[in-house]
Amino acid sequence: MVIGGGGREHAIIKKIKENPKAETIYALPGNGGMEDDCICTGVGAEDLPAIVEFAKTHAIDFAVVAPDDPLVMGCVDLLEAEGIPCFGPNKEAAIIEGSKAFSKELMKAYGIPTAAYETFTEMEEALDYVQECKIPVVIKADGLAKGKGVTIAQTREEAVKAVNSMMEDKIFGDSGSCVVIEEYLEGPEVSVLAFTDGNTLVPMVSSMDHKRAYDGDQGPNTGGMGTVAPNPYYTEAVAEQCAEEIFLPTMIAMNKEGRTFKGCLYFGLMITADGPKVIEYNCRFGDPETQVVLPLLTSDLLDIMLHVSEGTLAEAEVTFSDQAACCVVLASKGYPGSYEKGCPLEIPEDLAHVFIAGARKGEQGQLLSNGGRCIGVTECADTLAEAIDKAYTSVKRIGFENGFYRNDIGQRALKALEA
Template sequence: MKIMVIGGGGREHAIVKKLKENPAVDTIYCLPGNGGIAADAVCVPEIGAKDIPAQVEFAKTHGVEYAVVAPDDPLALGAVDALSAAGVPCFGPSAKAAEIESSKVFAKELMKKYGIPTARYAVFSDMAEALAYLDGHDAPIVVKADGLALGKGVTVAQTREEAKAAVRAMMEDRVFGASGSRVVIEECLTGPEVSVLCFTDGETVAPMVSSMDHKRAGDGDRGPNTGGMGAVAPNPYYTPEIARTCMETIFLPTVRAMRAEGRTFRGCLYFGLMLTPDGPKVIEYNCRFGDPETQAVLPLLKSDLLTVMQAVTNGTLAQTPVEFSNGASCCVVLASDGYPKTYQTGFPISVSDEAAPHVFFAGARQADGQLVTAGGRVLGVTAVSGSLSGAVREAYRLAGQIGFANKYCRGDIGRKALAALEDDQ
C-alpha cells in the first residue's frame, strides 16, 4: 500500500514511523519531509506542505492509496477536500471543519453557542477599541491572534502594558500577518494544563493518552513561547473522573456542535484544556495532531495507526479498538540555541545507534551526505518506560547521545508532572 504524509516536522516523522509498523504499507511518501525523515520515507522536498495542486497531482501519478494531512496550514487551505475530490481517501478534517483552529473567533463563538466551558472573552477588529477594553480590565489577561500563527499567536500578559504591546504587535505591526487582523482578548484561567488528542469520525470520540506540553523556551516555564520544548504522557493531573467530565461536557458536545453546524469533523481533534477550580475548560482547539505531543503519545499506541485512521475516514471508529499501553513516555526537544528568536543552522548532527530509533527529526536536512541542522527545533527524542520517572531519565540519557554545535534543551521536561505524582502519594 502506498501512503502519502503531508508535512515535514517531528510530528510527521512520528506518524511515518507508526504507519510503517503496518505490514501492508509498502511505501510512504512524505511531502516535503526532511533530511531525517528520509531514513523512514521517500521525501519529496520540491512539493511544499501548502502546494495542494502539486500534492493532488503527485498522489494521482504515484498511485497513492491513502493520505494523511498533518499540519494546520494545508488543512485550513483545503488539502483534504482537494485530495478527496481526486479520489484519494484522507485522514484529516475538511477546510470548513479545520476552522475550529484556523479562527479563534469561530472557536470561541462555537463554544458560547453550544455551552462548552471556556474563558470569558471579547473580539476586536479595531485596535483602538481593543486598547480601550484593556484599560478597563486587570492583568493577567490573554491576547490571541484570530488566525494561524505557528503556535505562537498567544500572549499571556502579566501586565496591562504587556497586553497592549501584544495587541499592537498583532494588529498594527502585523507580526502574524493577516492572522492578527482580529484579536480575541480573554480572561486568564488558572490551573494545570492538559492536552488531549482525540480520534473522531464525527460521531465517535476515541481519546488518546493525555499529555503535558512545555511551551516556554527556558527551565521553570520561563522565556518566550515556542512551538513546544517537550512533552510527557500521560498527564498526572488528568484523572479518570476528569476524563469522564471532559467527555460529557467538552469532547462529545464539540463534535456534535461541529456536526450541527454542517462542519462534521473527521480526523484528530486536539483539546487544550485548563483544569480550573470551576472544572475543565477549553483554552484552545487544534484541528490536527499536536507537536511535540504526538511524539510522546503515538509511541504508547498499541493499536495499528493506519487501521484507526482508516476507521476515522470511513466512519467506523465505534467498531475499531483504540488501545494504549499503561506505560509513560517523555519527549525532549533538542533545539538550536537562541530558538525561538535568532539562531544559527547548518551544523552536523550525530546520533548514536542506540538513540536513533527514538529520534523524530524536525529541522534537519542533508548536505553533502551529512545530516545538518536546518531549524529552531531540530529533533525530539522519546523514551517509553513503565513509569514516568523512568521515561524522563531515559529520554535525557538518550539525548546525551545526540550532538550538534549549538544544541540546547530544557533540563526540566517532566519535572512538574513528577511533582504532581509525588503530591498524590
C-alpha cells in the first residue's frame, strides 16, 4: 500500500507497478485519477489507526509512506510494530523535516554547510531580532506547514508581518510556535533526492523546481508548478562536494543521534559563491520533483525500496537514464488562493507520464478537478530542450477549461546550459 493521494504518489505507484511482484497496489486515500493503476481506498493519509487496521485486514506485505505528515506522526513506527515492513523513516528520523530547529542544530553540530540562523520561541525576541538583522531575511515556521511555512522578507515590515502571522496569528497552528530566522542565501537552487538505509546513501538525478505561480518566477509560492531534471547547475564537481560535505555527513550525523534514517532523504540545496549549502531537508520524496526523477529511473523501484527497508541498499541496482525530463503542472485558476472544483479533465490515453493529483470521479464516471494542483505531465527526451517541447505539446492536448500552467518551465535551466 502507498500512503498519500497526490501526483507524487501516482508517480511512485506507476513505477512500483512495473514490478510483477506487486500484484495488488492500494492507495490510501488515492484519488479518482489513479484508479487505472491501483485500488483507491479513501482511507485518510493522516488517519493512522485506520491505516494500521487496513494493513492488517488486507494482509499488506509492504507499505510506502510518502507524505510528510504521517511520517512525522509516526506511521512507520505503528506499521512496523504490527510486523509490516515499510519504506520511509520512523518518527525519530522524520524530525529532520518535522522540526527546522532540529535540522539547523544538527547541521551546526556536525559542520554541515547551511545558512547562519537564530531560533526563537518568544515573539518579542524574534521581533527585536528582525529590527537589527540583515535584510532580506528568511523566516521559517519550525514545524510542518504544507510547504508554505517559509517567508523571504525583502523589508523589515515584511519580516515583522511574517513573525506576527506565524507566532501570534498562528496561521500554521503549533508549527509556528517556534520560528527559525536565517540569513538569505543567493545562487541557483538544486533538489537532490537520495535513497538511504543508514549505511549506504545513493543520490538520484538532480532536479530544478519552479515554486512561483506565474511565468518569470512571479506571483505567490506554490507547492511547485513544474520541474526539470537533471539540474544543469549540479555539475560533477558540485555533486562530489555535496556527497563529501553534505549527504554522507547528514546520514552519519543522524546515526550518531540515534535517529538512523531509512527511506528517501530530500536535500534542498543552494549553490552559493561559498559552495553548496543546505536550505532544507525533507524526510520523503519531493513533489513535483518525483514526477521527473522516477521516469528517469531505469532500475526497479520496489526492489530498491525493499533493500532500503532491509538495510541492504548496497546490494541494490540503482541506475538512471542519461535522458532529460520536464514536468509541467496544470493547476486550477486561482491557485494557490481560492479556486473552483468540479471542472472536467480530459486526458488523452496515449500520454505516458501523466500524474494525477487533485481529481475525483463524477457521478457519470468522468474525471473532475478537485484541488489546486490537478495534473503533472512529464516527458523525457535526449536533450532538455526536446523534453520541454514534448511536455508542452502534451500539456496542450489536455482539456481543462478552468486550468492554467506556467509557460516557462525549464527556461532558466536552458539558459544555464547555454552559458
